[in-house]
Amino acid sequence: RDTPDTGSITLAKGAIVGYLEQEAIEMAGRSVLEEALSAAEHVTSMAHRMEILEAEIAVAEQDDLEALLAEYGRIQTRFEGLGGYSVEARARAVLCGLGFREQDLSRDAGELSGGWLMRLALSKLLLTTPDVLLLDEPTNHLDLESVKWLEAFLAGYDGAVILVSHDRAFMDGLVSRVAEIANRALTVYPGNYAQYEAARALRVEQGFAFARFCRAQRVDLLRGLHRRQFRRHRRAHPAGDHQRREHR
Structure with missing residues (x-):
């Protein structure tokens, strides 16, 4: 990645920034759904730990039971707060919204073409729900229906979205401010792209x-x-x- 010549970037403590790479990254060895779920690995690892604890609780002696139940309760509370019980449903919804069919979800991700790998990468990014989304030409590999779905998804996104795009219709339906960089100066205009023009x-x-x-x-x-x-x-x-x- 390029580094800035001057200036600095300051983030609030704990803030997460997600960035969509422009080049497809090879993914193989996991299904499309499994690859998408890997974006929420911290949640799926909690689910795995809960399964282990459930098995241990089922056969635990009385002396160990209290500690196991306490750990299970802590993990379950955190798991629920992160939407763990719905993470697979959300992954399926995002993948289908970006054009994958139900039968595609079990395919090996390594079989996908470059354009579909970019869709999968975008799906993973959206599932991480970062505080700031940096999207560079996110509609490049999408068909019209997928673009409409992405626009609706981002319109309801809780975090901030910083978007670079040549798709004027997409920006018109989504952005609330346009930043223009010209002559070594940054000018911010309120409104969508048509209002900016x-x-x-x-x-x-x-x-x-x-x-x-x-x-x-x-x-x-x-x-x-x-x-x-x-x-x-x-x-x-x-x-x-x-x-x-x-x-x-």
Whole structure:
């Protein structure tokens, strides 16, 4: 990844930033669904630990039972808070929303083409639910239905979404602010992309109008200066002017 030439990036303590890579990463050895669920590995590992504890509780002696139940209760509370009981259902919903069919979920992820690997990578990113989503051209490999689903998903997303896209219709339906980088400066416009274009056109026209006003002011200033210099010259050389008039 590129590193900034200057400046710094500051994140709130504990904040998670998720970034969608532009290049597909090879995935093989797991099914599409298993690969998607790996994004929530911290949740699935809790489920695995709970299964082990359930087996141990079933055969535990009375002396060990209290400690096992206490650990199980702590993990279960955390598991529920993270939506652990619905994580597989959410994974299926995200995968299907991005165009995967139900029968595709059991396929080996290594069989997918580059475009479908990008869809799977996007699915994994969405399932991690980071505080900040950085999306670089997320609609590149999506069909129209998947784009509509993604737009609706992001519109209801609890975190912040920073988006780079050439899909104007997608941005119009989603963004609330547009940041323009030009001439080594950052300008933020409120509203969607269409509103940004209108505001930018007005700003450019106002800039041209101000430039025309400044040019007109400069011309008036130069003309006034020339007239004053001419009058001073005539006052300083009245005889010379009279002789020139007689000569004519």
